[in-house]
Amino acid sequence: MQNSFAYFVDQLINGLTLGSIYGLIAIGYTMVYGIIGMINFAHGEIFMIGSFVSIITFLILGMAGVTWVPLALLIVLIVAMLLTSIYGWTLERVAYRPLRGSPRLAALITAIGMSIFLQNYVQLLQGARNKPMQPVISGGVTVMQDQGYVVSLSYMQMIIIVVTVVLMAAFTLMITRTSLGRAQRACEQDRNMAALIGVNVDRTISLTFVVGAMLASVAGLMFLLYYGVIDFFIGFLAGIKAFTAAVLGGIGSLPGAMLGGLLIGLIEAFWSGYFTVEYKDVAAFSILVLVLVFRPSGLLGKPDIEKV
Amino acid sequence: MSVTTASGIDVHPLDLRAMLKEAGITALVIFALAAALVGFETTDIPGGIGINTRFDDVAVVVALGFFGRIALILLRVHRPGPVLIGAPVLVVVMLVMLLAQSLFGPETGAAVQRFLPFQDPVVLWGLLFVTVVIGIRAYLSRRHIASEESAQAREERLDHFAAQVQHAARFLGPALLAFALLFPFLPAANRHLLDIAILVITYIMLGWGLNIVVGLAGLLDLGYVAFYAVGAYSFALLATYLDVSFWISLPFAGLMAALAGVILGFPVLRLRGDYLAIVTLGFGEMIRVILLNWYEFTGGPDGISGIPRPSFFGIAEFSRSSDNSFHDLFGLEYSSLQRIIFLYYLILAMAMVVNLFSMRIRKLPISRAWEALREDETACRSLGINPRNTKLTAFGIGAMFAGFAGSFFATRQGFISPESFTFIESAVILAIVVLGGFGSQIGVVVAAILLIGMPEFFRELQQYRMLAFGMAMVLIMLWRPAGLLAHREPTIRLFGRGKSLESKS
Numbered sequence: 001m002q003n004s005f006a007y008f009v010d011q012l013i014n015g016l017t018l019g020s021i022y023g024l025i026a027i028g029y030t031m032v033y034g035i036i037g038m039i040n041f042a043h044g045e046i047f048m049i050g051s052f053v054s055i056i057t058f059l060i061l062g063m064a065g066v067t068w069v070p071l072a073l074l075i076v077l078i079v080a081m082l083l084t085s086i087y088g089w090t091l092e093r094v095a096y097r098p099l100r101g102s103p104r105l106a107a108l109i110t111a112i113g114m115s116i117f118l119q120n121y122v123q124l125l126q127g128a129r130n131k132p133m134q135p136v137i138s139g140g141v142t143v144m145q146d147q148g149y150v151v152s153l154s155y156m157q158m159i160i161i162v163v164t165v166v167l168m169a170a171f172t173l174m175i176t177r178t179s180l181g182r183a184q185r186a187c188e189q190d191r192n193m194a195a196l197i198g199v200n201v202d203r204t205i206s207l208t209f210v211v212g213a214m215l216a217s218v219a220g221l222m223f224l225l226y227y228g229v230i231d232f233f234i235g236f237l238a239g240i241k242a243f244t245a246a247v248l249g250g251i252g253s254l255p256g257a258m259l260g261g262l263l264i265g266l267i268e269a270f271w272s273g274y275f276t277v278e279y280k281d282v283a284a285f286s287i288l289v290l291v292l293v294f295r296p297s298g299l300l301g302k303p304d305i306e307k308v
Numbered sequence: 309m310s311v312t313t314a315s316g317i318d319v320h321p322l323d324l325r326a327m328l329k330e331a332g333i334t335a336l337v338i339f340a341l342a343a344a345l346v347g348f349e350t351t352d353i354p355g356g357i358g359i360n361t362r363f364d365d366v367a368v369v370v371a372l373g374f375f376g377r378i379a380l381i382l383l384r385v386h387r388p389g390p391v392l393i394g395a396p397v398l399v400v401v402m403l404v405m406l407l408a409q410s411l412f413g414p415e416t417g418a419a420v421q422r423f424l425p426f427q428d429p430v431v432l433w434g435l436l437f438v439t440v441v442i443g444i445r446a447y448l449s450r451r452h453i454a455s456e457e458s459a460q461a462r463e464e465r466l467d468h469f470a471a472q473v474q475h476a477a478r479f480l481g482p483a484l485l486a487f488a489l490l491f492p493f494l495p496a497a498n499r500h501l502l503d504i505a506i507l508v509i510t511y512i513m514l515g516w517g518l519n520i521v522v523g524l525a526g527l528l529d530l531g532y533v534a535f536y537a538v539g540a541y542s543f544a545l546l547a548t549y550l551d552v553s554f555w556i557s558l559p560f561a562g563l564m565a566a567l568a569g570v571i572l573g574f575p576v577l578r579l580r581g582d583y584l585a586i587v588t589l590g591f592g593e594m595i596r597v598i599l600l601n602w603y604e605f606t607g608g609p610d611g612i613s614g615i616p617r618p619s620f621f622g623i624a625e626f627s628r629s630s631d632n633s634f635h636d637l638f639g640l641e642y643s644s645l646q647r648i649i650f651l652y653y654l655i656l657a658m659a660m661v662v663n664l665f666s667m668r669i670r671k672l673p674i675s676r677a678w679e680a681l682r683e684d685e686t687a688c689r690s691l692g693i694n695p696r697n698t699k700l701t702a703f704g705i706g707a708m709f710a711g712f713a714g715s716f717f718a719t720r721q722g723f724i725s726p727e728s729f730t731f732i733e734s735a736v737i738l739a740i741v742v743l744g745g746f747g748s749q750i751g752v753v754v755a756a757i758l759l760i761g762m763p764e765f766f767r768e769l770q771q772y773r774m775l776a777f778g779m780a781m782v783l784i785m786l787w788r789p790a791g792l793l794a795h796r797e798p799t800i801r802l803f804g805r806g807k808s809l810e811s812k813s
Contacts, residue, residue: 039582053344059359060348079344086340098786105528106789108582109742112530113781116735120775125345131357236731240593243586278601285590292583293575 006146011273012266013143017157017226019265020164024219025242026249026257027171028088028212034188034252035208038104041111042091044239045118046213050084050220051230052122055131069136080217087118088213089206097202115235123232132229160222167218168258171211175254180207188252237281241268244288250301259299331377338373342366372435379442388446395443402436430772466788470745477750484753488656492649502648504764506655506720510713511760513659515740515752517709520666522738523746524675525702526682527577528585531592532737534572535565535707537599537729539714544612544724545605554618554719558712565711566704568595573703577696592734599726611725617647618654618719651720658716662709663749678702732774736760739777743784 025047032040057076066072095114099107140154175181183204186194195201223238224230245264249256264284271283291298346369349360379391409417491497491505514536521529542561546552552560576587599606606612669675677698681688685695718724740759744751759780763773 039586049345055357056344056348056350056359059350059357063359083340083344086337090337090341095782095786099789102789104580104582105526105585106785108528108585109738110782110785112735112738113778113785115778116732116774117778117782120772120778122345124771124775126350127352129352131350134356240586240590244590247583276601279597282594282597285594288590289576289587292579292587296579296583 004147004149006144006149006151007273009144010149010151011269013151013153013157014273015266015269016262017160017265018269019262020160021219021222021226021261022238022242022245022264023258023261024164024167024215024222025238026245026261027254028216029243029246030249030251030254030257031184031208031212033246035184035191035205036096036100038096038107039111039243040091040096040209040212041108041239042095042114042118043212043216044235044237044242045115045122046084046088046091046235047216047220047223047238047242048230048232048235049087049118049122050080050213050217051224051234052126052131052220052232053083053217054080054221054224055133055230058133058136073136077218077221080221081214084217084220085210085213088209088216091213092206092209097205115239119232119235126232128232130229130231133224135228136225156226160226163218163222167215171215172254174211180204184208240288241284244284244291246298247288248291248298250298252302253298253300256298256300327378327381330381331374334377335370335374339366339370342369376438376442379446383442383446383449386449388449391442391446395439395446398439399436399443402432402439406432406436463788470748473750474748481750485660492652499645499648502645502652504761506648506652507764508756508761509652509655509659510717511737511740511756512753513655513662513713514710514737515744515756516659516662516666516749517706517713518737518741519744519746519749519752520669520709521702521706522741523748524666524670524682525678525699526581526746527699527702528581528588528738529703529706530585530589530731530734530738531572531595532588532706532710533729533731533733534588534592534595535569535710536714536717536733537595537726538565538568538707539711540718540724540729541599541606541612541714542711543715544615544718547616547718548612548614554616554715555621558715561715562708562711565714566708568711569704569707570700573700574696577699577703589731589734592729592731596726596729599729607725609725609727611723611727612718613723615718615722615724617722618651651716655716655720658712662712665705665709667749674698674701736777739781742781 028043054076057079061072095110099110137156140152143151143153183199186199187201187204191201241264245260246257249260268280272280347363347366349362350357351360382391518532521527539561542564543557546557572591600608677693681695681698689695740752740755744755763770
């Protein structure tokens with residue numbers, strides 16, 4: 001069975017779905033790193049909060065009697081993006097802005113502290129147990145059949161991939177065409193220079209966090225829909241893997257984050273499919289170490305030259 | 309526009325609209341933050357999850373944010389008057405309500421307490437504490453103290469305080485040690501207290517070990533618990549497979565952990581600080597995942613049980629019925645407490661070894677190189693220090709001490725499983741080092757007692773422990789990025805430039 005082509009295609013589909021989710025989270029890491037040079041360790045928690053806001057909104061809509069799936073999905077998407085982005089904004093405002101200009105390690109320790117805080121905050125408020133949800137979207141189409149092995153592409157997977165592609169397109173347009181994107185790129189190149197020519201640096205950094213949190217909340221919603229169960233701890237592993245994706249693609253590079261996300265998703269899916277499921281996390285971490293040791297600038301990143 | 313009064317304090321005119329707008333925005337943000345996660349609670353019901361509402365809590369949180377912000381604005385513009393009235397009133401009201409049961413008797417008290425915004429006493433006491441802090445700040449700003457102090461002046465004052473504490477540590481340290489030595493024989497010491505003390509000292513030892521890596525060498529290690537795990541599993545596996553005693557495997561466990569440190573450190577120590585942190589975190593998780601899944605060798609999630617207890621240096625056993633038992637050897641009555649007291653002294657001695665080591669090594673060239681690397685790697689490189697090898701020694705030595713602590717943990721518990729070696733443990737140890745101030749030995753002791761001892765005493769705090777950890781890490785970094793009791797003076801300076809404590813002694 002493992003030798004059939006169909007099995008391969010199945011893993012490919014799984015990997016692309018998973019990779020889309022990682023890619024959406026990885027963009028948040030890479031954007032923040034690009035603009036203020038810090039690893040926003042709490043970004044995984046923002047993703048987790050996104051999925052919690054989504055499940056709560058689904059439950060409320062269920063009680064309110066909104067049962068038409070597309071409408072419900074749209075409302076959940078908007079609510080999750082809105083509320084989660086405020087978490088991202090507050091995170092930057094409260095924890096990171098006062099530390100701008102301090103050593104990198106101080107900022108990283110703050111981020112770890114925020115990550116622990118947010119995890120336990122959600123655990124205290126929502127309980128430590130798994131939160132299962134009934135599947136909202138079921139069914140799918142059969143892609144191919146080979147030696148009795150049926151490969152199907154579920155509607156859920158299609159939605160995840162399509163939404164990711166649409167969001168990526170919108171996001172790329174925002175970065176390349178709008179004034180916000182221009183300000184963002186300017187701050188990334190040289191914050192002082194950008195401030196001199198009238199870019200509001202603080203606002204741009206805030207908006208970077210807001211946009212990153214929005215994408216992470218969409219990833220959270222996808223995760224909830226795809227796996228059907230969440231808990232307060234999902235942000236930790238997903239965060240590390242998305243960070244690995246960002247590093248693999250070249251931290252600071254936006255297309256790199258998406259590429260890295262897809263690669264990590266594919267590697268994880270094929271590793272689970274052909275080797276052992278248990279060690280899939282080890283695979284992700286090994287890649288992180290290998291990339292950092294042999295190609296610290298990642299696949300699409302620019303090498304980081306240290307000047308004295 | 310501001311007016312300077314005779315006392316030299318700026319009094320800004322109060323812009324009521326701006327103040328209300330600012331407080332209103334704060335309230336709005338808090339409402340958005342709280343709306344979903346506080347306002348609704350997911351609950352388990354048969355066949356799925358249901359939802360409860362907690363709108364009253366959202367209202368209270370929003371109101372607190374609104375008035376808290378107003379209080380802070382008033383302090384900022386030096387008009388503490390309303391705060392000085394409001395804060396004490398609030399404190400008294402809350403105290404009366406909190407203690408209502410003992411003041412008015414259980415029935416009336418319960419009726420009064422029904423009006424409390426939250427039912428959880430810890431949250432209420434926390435709120436009370438914050439109110440008191442704001443009140444004290446208002447009082448201080450009225451007395452024209454602090455408040456407008458420049459950031460640099462504050463930093464200098466805190467640094468001076470930290471230096472004083474470190475100076476006092478020379479007397480405080482021996483006093484603490486004497487107390488620790490006498491502790492098991494104090495009348496108050498019982499089994500429960502001794503257990504807590506052993507736990508706290510284990511963390512002090514881990515903190516001191518990590519302090520070498522983080523404080524002295526400046527390498528942020530987020531996977532320290534991995535070496536603790538290596539030490540624990542080395543001893544546990546040796547003892548259960550090969551029947552090796554604790555005393556023989558102790559050095560071996562340290563060696564294994566140091567080896568693990570060197571092997572893991574070798575490829576990654578040339579990375580820049582924050583990358584290194586993430587990679588060590590990845591390594592920590594990898595070791596845990598391997599322990600969890602290598603079922604045939606490590607027992608996987610079941611862990612290893614039946615790990616032998618330590619003997620009295622191989623001379624005597626701590627058991628009631630044995631040919632050479634400890635109480636017979638010394639002609640004492642048998643007591644189960646004897647083993648606990650022995651374990652207590654064992655960990656105390658091990659911790660003191662780490663302490664002594666890290667105090668003495670500061671005088672050696674290797675430690676000077678660590679400190680220099682921490683401050684400026686490029687300069688060190690140009691002076692001919694090999695950064696990787698130097699860092700490797702710090703990493704390996706830190707790992708070795710974690711390995712020792714790990715085998716003590718295994719022999720004390722008698723049972724270990726990968727559950728005990730999660731990232732959270734690493735974060736706790738790091739929090740102890742960070743809160744204590746990087747490189748400060750006494751700071752680690754204070755932080756370990758606060759972070760490990762306190763929640764053990766107050767069981768109600770247990771569920772808030774990690775929340776408080778996270779918050780404390782953030783607040784300390786914001787308030788004083790160098791650590792609470794940090795006094796990051798290099799151990800030695802050229803030509804006594806800038807007087808260090810050391811040169812005075």
